Amino acid sequence: MSTVGSERTVEDTEAVQQEILNFLESRTRTTWEPDTDLFKDGGQSSLFAMELVVHLEKSFDVSIRGADLRLDNFRTVTVMTALVTRLRQAAGSQDG
C-alpha cells in the first residue's frame, strides 16, 4: 500500500500538539482544548477515528499498529501528542 513519508518535521511536543489542534480546527471548524474528550460528546462521525490515525501517520511519519490503535490513544489532543512523541522516539532509537 502506498504510504507517503512526511515532508514536515515537527521538532517538539508543543509543535506536535499544535499541529493536531490545527488539524482538528480545520476538520471541525471549531477550536478544541488539548484535554477535551473528542469522542465523549458524540459529536464526531464513525469515520473520525480512522481520519485521526491516517492524519497522525502522515503528518508525523509514524506507524500506529496493534494495541496502539485503541481509542483511548485518540481521545484527546494531549494523549495523541504523547502517542506520537513515544512512537517517534521509538523509531528514532531503532534508526540510531
Add this chain to the structure above:
Amino acid sequence: MADDLARALARIESAVGDRAEGWDLAGLIPQPLLRELGAEGLLCAQLPQRFGGLGMSSLQNGELTAGTGALCSSLRSVQTSQGMAGWTIARFGLPDQERAWLPGLTSGQLAAVAFSEPGAGSDLSAMSTTVRADGDRLVLDGRKKWITAARYADLLVVFGRYEDGAAAVVVPTDTPGVRIRPIADPLGCRAAGHCDIELDGVRVPAGNLLGGAALPLPLLVTTALSYGRMSVAWGCVGILRACLRAAAGHAARREQFGRPIGEHQLVAGHLADLLVAERTATRICEHASRCWDSGSAEQVVATVLAKQVSAEQAARAAATAVQVLASAGASDGTVVARAYRDAKLMEIIEGSSELCRLLLAEHVLASYGREER
C-alpha cells in the same frame, strides 16, 4: 509503472477473454485461473513489492480494478476480497504477521474477508462471532453471511468480538470447525464465490490475531472496509464503461424509423446520461485514490463518497443501458443484463447506499455542525 498497468490490464483481458458470460451462468470461475492471477499479483496489486505485490498506487490499482470490472464483476469481486484481505493484514498486522501471510497472497493463495452475519449487516456493532483466548490458541465461534470469494479461499480474515473490543483473525479454511456453504443463485456477481460460513470451536494459533490485541470495532471495520469500498467504487466505474460501450455500439448500429436509434433524441439523451455517469464516477474515484496516495486524512470520507456515488451511478446507468438495448440486452448472456444484476449488488455490499449516506451525513454534522459564527 504505466507499462506495468498496461501489462496488468492486458493480462486480465486475456484471462477473461469471452468467458465472463459462461462464468456468470455457471456461477464459477476456474480456481486454477484465480491462483494464476493471484500469483502474478493481479488480485492485490496494491501490495508492496517486498511482499511480492505489484506496488501499484491506489490510482493505478483503481484503473486495474475498473478494467477488470468492465469485463467481469465476479472476477473484480474476487480481486476486491483478495485486496481487502491483504490491506487488512498490512494495516493491522505486526511485521511478523505481514511476512507470514502477505507473500502467500501474491503466490496463488486466495483469501476472503468475513464481516457480515445473519444479524449484523449494515449494523456490524451487532456482530456476535466471538474470539477467545485458550492458552496459546484462539477459539472462534459464530456465523458469517454472504462472504464474497469464500468459495475459493484458502484463508479467511474473520472479524469477531474479542475481550473488550474486537479482533481480526486469520483462519485457514481447512481448519476443523470451518464450514463454507456456497449461496445458490445470487442476483449478481454470480461467480464471485459468495458463501455462508459456520465457525464452530475453530482453533488457530494465538499469533493469528492481527495486531496481537483487541481493537475498537468501529475503527477495525471502517479501516478494513475502506479498501473494499474504494475497490467496489472503481469496479462500478468498470460497469459504467461496459454499459457506455454496449449502449453506444447498439445505438449506432440499430436502425428504427429509417435511422440509427442514437439519432432519436430520447435515446441520445440516454447516451449523454451514460457518459455523465461514467465521467462523474471516474473523477470522484480518482480524487479518492489521490487522497490515498498522498496519505491525506480526507481519504476516509472521499472513499465513502466515491462508493456511494459510483454504485448509484452504476445501478442507474446499467438500467439505462438495458433500456437502450431493449430486447437485445434483456436476457442472460448479454453484457448489459449482467451489468444490471451486478450493479444492483454494488448498492448493497461494502456498506449499502443508505449506510454510506448516513456516514456522509455524520461527516457533514461533525464538519459543519459546530461551525463558530
